[in-house]
Amino acid sequence: MTPGTVIEARHLSKHFILRRNRSPELKVRVLSMVHRKHREQLEEFEALRDLSLTIRAGEAIGLVGRNGSGKSTLLRLVAGLIRPTSGHLLVARAARIGTMVDIGAGFHSELTGRDNARLTASIYGFSRTEIDALLPGIIEYSGLEHFIDQPLKNYSSGMQMRLGFAVSAQVEPDILLLDEIFAVGDAEFQAKCLATIQGLRARGKTILFVSHSPEAVTAVCDRVCVLDDGELRFDGSVGEGLAFYDGLRQSAERIVRPRR
Amino acid sequence: MNRVAEGAEYLDRATERSTHADIARGIIRYRELLRNLVARDLQLKYRGSLLGLCWSLMNPIVLVGASTFAFKYILRVGPERYPFFVLIGVLAWSFFTNSANMSTRSMMDGAGLIKSVRFPRAILPIATVLFNLAQYLLAMAVYLPVMLVIYGAPQVLPFVAFPAVLLLQVLFTAGLAMLLSVATVYFRDIRHLVEVALSVLFWTTPVLYPLEQAGESLRGWILLSPLSPFIVSYHRIFFEGAWPEPLLWLLMSVYAALSLAIGSTVFLALEDRLGEQL
Numbered sequence: 001m002t003p004g005t006v007i008e009a010r011h012l013s014k015h016f017i018l019r020r021n022r023s024p025e026l027k028v029r030v031l032s033m034v035h036r037k038h039r040e041q042l043e044e045f046e047a048l049r050d051l052s053l054t055i056r057a058g059e060a061i062g063l064v065g066r067n068g069s070g071k072s073t074l075l076r077l078v079a080g081l082i083r084p085t086s087g088h089l090l091v092a093r094a095a096r097i098g099t100m101v102d103i104g105a106g107f108h109s110e111l112t113g114r115d116n117a118r119l120t121a122s123i124y125g126f127s128r129t130e131i132d133a134l135l136p137g138i139i140e141y142s143g144l145e146h147f148i149d150q151p152l153k154n155y156s157s158g159m160q161m162r163l164g165f166a167v168s169a170q171v172e173p174d175i176l177l178l179d180e181i182f183a184v185g186d187a188e189f190q191a192k193c194l195a196t197i198q199g200l201r202a203r204g205k206t207i208l209f210v211s212h213s214p215e216a217v218t219a220v221c222d223r224v225c226v227l228d229d230g231e232l233r234f235d236g237s238v239g240e241g242l243a244f245y246d247g248l249r250q251s252a253e254r255i256v257r258p259r260r
Numbered sequence: 261m262n263r264v265a266e267g268a269e270y271l272d273r274a275t276e277r278s279t280h281a282d283i284a285r286g287i288i289r290y291r292e293l294l295r296n297l298v299a300r301d302l303q304l305k306y307r308g309s310l311l312g313l314c315w316s317l318m319n320p321i322v323l324v325g326a327s328t329f330a331f332k333y334i335l336r337v338g339p340e341r342y343p344f345f346v347l348i349g350v351l352a353w354s355f356f357t358n359s360a361n362m363s364t365r366s367m368m369d370g371a372g373l374i375k376s377v378r379f380p381r382a383i384l385p386i387a388t389v390l391f392n393l394a395q396y397l398l399a400m401a402v403y404l405p406v407m408l409v410i411y412g413a414p415q416v417l418p419f420v421a422f423p424a425v426l427l428l429q430v431l432f433t434a435g436l437a438m439l440l441s442v443a444t445v446y447f448r449d450i451r452h453l454v455e456v457a458l459s460v461l462f463w464t465t466p467v468l469y470p471l472e473q474a475g476e477s478l479r480g481w482i483l484l485s486p487l488s489p490f491i492v493s494y495h496r497i498f499f500e501g502a503w504p505e506p507l508l509w510l511l512m513s514v515y516a517a518l519s520l521a522i523g524s525t526v527f528l529a530l531e532d533r534l535g536e537q538l
Binding site for chain 1: 269270271272273274275276289290291292293295296297300303304307373374375376377378379446447448449450453532533535536
């Protein structure tokens, strides 16, 4: 393996098993042994197919592709949330992986912003003293000083987003996985995110960035990977990658749209 | 210098597997997460009101009152100082039964976390058990002194055995909670089975009656009910002021070890696909 590699995928595939007519109940599963109507049907869905990719420390990679092309699956595989079906996915053992915790996932609306920030930071395995040290930075970064002791239910979705990103940014991840973060938030917040991402890059951190926005990809990334139908179709510069993706989209639209 | 480039050591997502030791290491390393989860649940339950506390203290008292009425005044059985006797069993039983019931939901409640961040998932059922442990200790701290004042203290020296019995009960409950938390993700109706099983277990455990009330031949069977040696030990310690006998220690240790072994093994086998199942 070349030095400086943080993530390496070798012939990585991920299949999901779509179960039709599957019941989450034991009762029905037992019933299905005798009753044909209740039997489940399996169908395999290839979310990623034979993907090979090497990512070095300090790279910012834009993952683009249409919905269902496998971008988010790749992020979830890197994060270790799901397991590859075949192939290998090597991730630097020492790397701290940062994800934007889904809004409403780790957060609890009855708790204050401060408690939510503490809880979210502790998911990374920090000790109490480490979190105490991180907290002022998180609060300052979020710009929510006045609201931090308010329950989260009083926050707008943009404010929750800011708090979530503040935690991700302040824990200094070595690999930051971002999925469509610019979909919400005002221009000021987006500018701040961008500055933070660039700061992380300057410190040699790696960023995997899923986005549909060409502007965001251009601003953040120095390399683009285009995924389509679970396959890696393009891997190279930002300009060429976005052009390739554009072409892909247009040809798909031509097929979908009937001629007028 | 950046940490990533230094160590040329890699994890393979395709082959990495958690082991029993990883569960233990994860709990130690993520103890702050554990603490925050327990604190969150306590905070939400007792949020800004003393009333929350009153409600959770009321349940056992109602049960004690009702069973005293039924057993002492209608059936006319049961030992002297019956309310004290029942309370000890009821509090420890509630700790167990609430943990078991809540653990069936712990993965579903934490689904958002499980699907967005990688952390040792065993933390979730363990947090459920510790949350109920905190409530149990709280109830004990309120009621035990009251009972000792009303009914007089027996020998207090055996009280020192309490932490050891409680630790064994926590281990036993944790093993079961791990098992139930993952199993329910695959089979949602397990929670109904658990409810039924718990109500059967309640009557096969000497909570409302002393073990000695049962005939010699039945006692062995009653002790097979996994919570029995724990409850009887609490009776020995607090009610009789006696030391739990060696047989009780042996049974508690065996049950705790079995529960932990089975619970963590099933947990490791099923944990893998949690991210996809939820």
